Each structure stands twice: as C-alpha cells, then as structure tokens.
Amino acid sequence: MTVFKGYFLTIRRNFYSLAVYIGIFIGVCVMIQATLGKMLPQEGFSSYRMKVAVVDRAGNELSRTLCDMIGEKHESVDVADDPQAIQDALYYRDAEYVLILPEDLEERFEAGQQAVERVTVPDSVMGFYVDMQVNTMLNQIRAGMAGGLAQEEACREAKRLAALPGNTTLYDRNGNAGRLPAYNYFFRYMPYGLLGSVIWTISLILMEYKRKEIRRRMLGSAVSFRTQNLAAFGAFLTLGFAVWLVCVLFGVLLYGRELLPDRNFGWYLLNSFVFMLVALSLGYLCGTISNGPQALNGFTNVVSLGLSFLGGVFVPIEMLGKVEIFSQFLPSYWYTRVNEMLGGFQTVAGEQLALAAKGIGIQLMFAAACLAVTLAIRRVQVQES
C-alpha cells in the first residue's frame, strides 16, 4: 500500500499540470460548442439560398420566368454584364453562381439545345443545385408547351409548380435530424485531454521512480518487485480512470439532458475508456524513454498533438486526404471513426457494430503492443543499470 500511496502523493504534487490539460480540453470543447451552435442550422432541414446573379440578355418571357424563379429561391445579386465584373464578383464571393441567359435563349430552348450558360466558383458543389432547378424549370415549360399550352401559359404553370413546397422526408439515422449531436464533439476532443494529462503525469512519476539509486533502494526493500509493479499499475489505472471520469462527468454536466438518454451512451463510455487505456500505455512508454523534463515536455506535446491532428480529433477525417492512409495505424483515428459512427447512428448494429468492434479492438491492441514494447525497454534498462 505504501508504494501505491507514494504514487498518489507524487500525482498530488503534479495536480496543477494535470488540471491544465483537462482545463484546456474542456475549454476547447466549450469554445467549439459555442461556435458550432452559431454555425449549425437549428432546423432539421432547410433549403439553401445561394448568392446568384442573372445576366439577362434575352429580355423575354422565358428569361423573366427564370429570373423570377431564381429571385424566389435564392438571394439575387446584381452584376454588370461584363466578363471582368463577373470574374470579380465570383472571386470576391459577391456571387456564387452567375446565370447567363443569352439573346438567342428562345431559339436554343426550342431547338432543344443547352439554353443557358453559367459561371460558378471553381469546384462549387452547390452550383449543381441551381443547374438542377433551372433545368427542371425549362423542362416543365417544355412539357407544358408539348401539352398544348402557349409559352406564356406554360411559363406561368411552371412558376406555379416551382413555388409549391416540396415534401422533405429526412432519413434521420441518429434521431438528431442528421446533425452530429453536440456531445459527440465533446467526445471527439476528449483524446487530447486524456493524452496530454495522462502522459504528462505518468511520465513525471516514472522519471522519479526509474532513477538508478531509487530503484536500488526499492529493489533492496522488503516489498517484492511484483508488488511494486502491481502498485504502479494500480496507481496508473486509478489515475487514468479518475481523469476519464472527470471528463465524462463534465460531459454529463454540459450535455446531460441529451447525452444520458442517447442509446449509444454506453458505447461513448466504452470507446473513451479504451482510449484512456491507450493514453496510459503511451504515458508509460514516454516516461520510460524520456531522460528529463524537457524531453518529456517534447514527447507529451508531440504525441498528444500529433495523435490528435493525425487521428482526426481536431480536423475532420475527410480533410486528412492521403494522410488518412497513415492515420489508420493510429488509435486516435479509430477512436474518431467509432465516435463519428456513434454520432451518426441511433443504434449500433450490423456494419456499425462491426466498425465499433474493430475500432475498439484496434485501440486495445495498440495499448497492449505499446505496453509490451515498454516492458521490453524497461527490462533492457534494468539490465543495463
């Protein structure tokens, strides 16, 4: 018990650095949450309004119908009919889409050719949205005319149809209107808090205990080597559990109403608990290979920030690009994958269950491998000394 208590005495002395990491994590979560709250739409679904400019060179019934439709569905902006002005408007994002209705719009339309021209911000996905609306409009007019209506009547009928609200049935997989719940972001940033606080604290303690003379004194004592090791494991597990519990409780405090009824709450706990074991094993490794506080500081920052960035904690996995291939070897990547899945689905079954098992399994294997490597290094260190 003395050895176990000794570890906690040292942990108590390092309480402030421990609190700083947890504080940063919670601060980041609250900040991100506040930002996301402003950015995300409150409704489950709403149509998107783009800044669209229409250059009407035709000036006829057909072009006016299209202009009216754009005006209703999007934010209409004025742009001069000049290539340079159009480029500038797109460059400065005054307009996201410029619809050009040529003088021979009607001829082209009747001939079944591409009737309109468009200029958009490069690689704009939302441009297709406007394309679709324009094409639908033109097709409806064409269909009306084919059905015997005059162009003017067909345009009016198409405008009427376009104004009708569409019934949107949202495929709500997570009971959160397709959005990731706020607490999912909280759990997403948790690896940084766990890695930073646990690695730093464990490493500091280990550096004290691995000093040659301290080790000599301990090994020469009446407490067996096995008991000493068990006490160390027990102390580190307790520390990790306490840090994890504090983080989780803070999450419950912030998002309790939404988080507690979530069917995936247990999975969130399991995923983050397993990642805490990863953080413990990494702390054990860093403490074993660090030679001084400065090296330790470097290790802690490189490991916690590196794993967080590369694992998709700070940056969404989709934005990692080719780096994702490398990231797949990291436990933080699998933590994030499982976390994203938990946010995206209401129940974990089938493929989701397979992903959860795989992700958590890989994290556990990483922790076990890390522990095995550390034990091997410690064995060499003991033999060398």
Add this chain to the structure above:
Amino acid sequence: MIHIKNLVKRYGELTALDHFDLDIQEGEIFGLLGPNGSGKTTAINCLLALLKYDKGEIIVFGKEMRPDSYELKRQIGIVPQNVAVFEQMTVWENIDYFCGLYVPDKAKRRELVEEAIRFVGLEDYRKMTPKKLSGGLLRRLNIACGIAHRPKLIIMDEPTVAVDPQSRNRILEGIVELNKGGATVIYTSHYMEEVEQICSRIVIMDHGRAIASGTTEELKQMIRTAETVTVEGIAASEEQLQTIRELPHVFLAELSQEHVLTVKCTSGRHNLIRILNYLQEQELAFGRVYAAPPTLNDVFLEITGKELRD
C-alpha cells in the same frame, strides 16, 4: 552475521569480484576499503541480491540471501552512494515512504519517522522538499531514509562523498551511535581516514579481491613500514641518501624534487633521532621534521604497489 564465500561476479570480460570472501560479526562497524572500481558496490549489490553472481555463496542472518528473501531484507537498511530520495516529496514524506517499505503499521511508522528525523537533526526541515536542502542536509535525509525502520544491518555505500567536513563529522558520529544502539554497519569508502576512524574491522579490496583484512592495527602490522620520517627543505646528495638508507631499520629513503626527504623504517626505537644525528653530522640544513605511524594507504601501497587514492 554475514558470510560471503568464494564470490565471483563477471561483467563479460571484466571480473568485478574474484573469489571474494567476507565474514562480518554482529555489532561490528565493518569497513570495505578500496579505490573506485575495486568491487565494493558490486559486493554490496550481490549481498542485497540485486545482482546475480556467477559463483559463490552469501549467507545473511544464517540464511541464504536470494532476491525473494524479503524477511532478510526487512532487517537491512540501505544508504546508497548517491542521494536516493523523491524530489516531489517532503523530508517527512520521503522518510515515511521508505520506512513504509518495511513497516506497514502507520502508527508505529510515525514514531520511527520522528525518531529518524531527530537522529539526523532534520527537525526544522520536515516540510521542505529536497530541492531546498543543502548537500549536507540531503545526505542526512538519505541516511534517515535508510535507517528509519531500525534495521539490524545497515549498509552504507560511501555516504560521505561530496560532503562538507561538518556534515561528514556528524554523519560519522551518527554511524557510531547507530552501532552503539545495536546495529551492525557495513561501511564502504575510499576515504581511509574515515574507515580508520570508525571501523572495528576492515577489508581492503582491489580488483574484486580482498587483499587484506583485520583491525587497523592488524593491517598495519602486516607491512614493513612501522614509521615514516619526513624531512622538508633539505638538499642531500645521492651519496648522503645512500648512507641514510644504510642506517639501522631504514629500508627506503627518497628525496623528491620539492626537497622533501621521506624515510621509511621498520619497527625499532630511536629512528628519528638516528636520522637527525646524521643530518647534523653532515651539517645539512633542513626545515620541518616529523615522524608518523603507517596509514592504511601505506598498507595498500605496500601490498598493491599503488596509492589507494589512484
């Protein structure tokens, strides 16, 4: 109390302990004297079962010492060469921690810790961390951590290295006091004056072997030198030196470049008077003259042909 027989420890090509033998009786302050690298610390590590040895036998308190001999280890206290305390614990916490490795009972431990603090004179520093202590106070803390559980056998591995004279005296007095309190002490050092001052018996080690053992007097009697006469500020010729060498009981006379004449004599009376008479006869001018009995360095020098401090 301790019986080491034929101990051999090799590190690859290097033989750190070469058929090393040792017998220590209860109540002794036993000195392990030898230059750095002579095998003192290796012998201690083997004794504590911290090192596997290649050959030999170690018996402590009548039982074979093994890595899992925790009942034996419970009766042993270790004071390592370098200060081995936790930087982030206070003086009290450090002593309590190391005492706790031997004494699980909290109430009893509190008494023992207080006693150890009083013994080393750290009463005013209880709540200080080691960073705030001077080198001498740190050494005292190091000792307190090793003796707080009142061990029967205390192993002190060069506890006075890099310690100021005042703290050194205090430490040496403390060791004698511990011994008077019933503890047997193994004291390793390369400071012969310390060993001479406190140890009841001594083993001189070199290249992993015990080259001589006994009390200080016994060791000194093992060598030819019984008295060393030193004459400073003299300018004698080679012929005059030769005459001195031929005086009765003289077996060595050397003149250094600093004009210091060293004359070594075997046991016999009036050696100093005889030498002074000759110098007067020759009308040789000289400065300070003194005669001294042999030191442990002389013992080491005569046995190994080199200085103990090398």
